[in-house]
Amino acid sequence: MRAYIAQGEVLPAPTHSFGGIGVVAISDLARFYRYVLIAKRFPHHAAVAFGKHGKALYSVFDYLGIKDISFNQPSGMLYPGENPFK
Numbered sequence: 001m002r003a004y005i006a007q008g009e010v011l012p013a014p015t016h017s018f019g020g021i022g023v024v025a026i027s028d029l030a031r032f033y034r035y036v037l038i039a040k041r042f043p044h045h046a047a048v049a050f051g052k053h054g055k056a057l058y059s060v061f062d063y064l065g066i067k068d069i070s071f072n073q074p075s076g077m078l079y080p081g082e083n084p085f086k
Helices: 029-038 054-063
Strands: 002-005 008-011 023-026 068-071
Touching (some): 002 054, 023 029, 054 068
Parallel strands (some): 002 068
Antiparallel strands (some): 008 023
């Protein structure tokens, strides 16, 4: 089992659609998308927890024994395999 946690904010953007569609802003998303979501072949589905719950979610995933827990890393903190000389 794998998991990823990305903290961001829901934007007030109209989607003009039905269902649970929303627009979320996540810092450094391009890097997160490339080195986590695409590289690890995650599906594009997500669960959303409203509030700042990253610390608690990380602890729960760790307690459940999930070995691969990814998160959006800030600039200056490299993902595995990321070239530092870009």
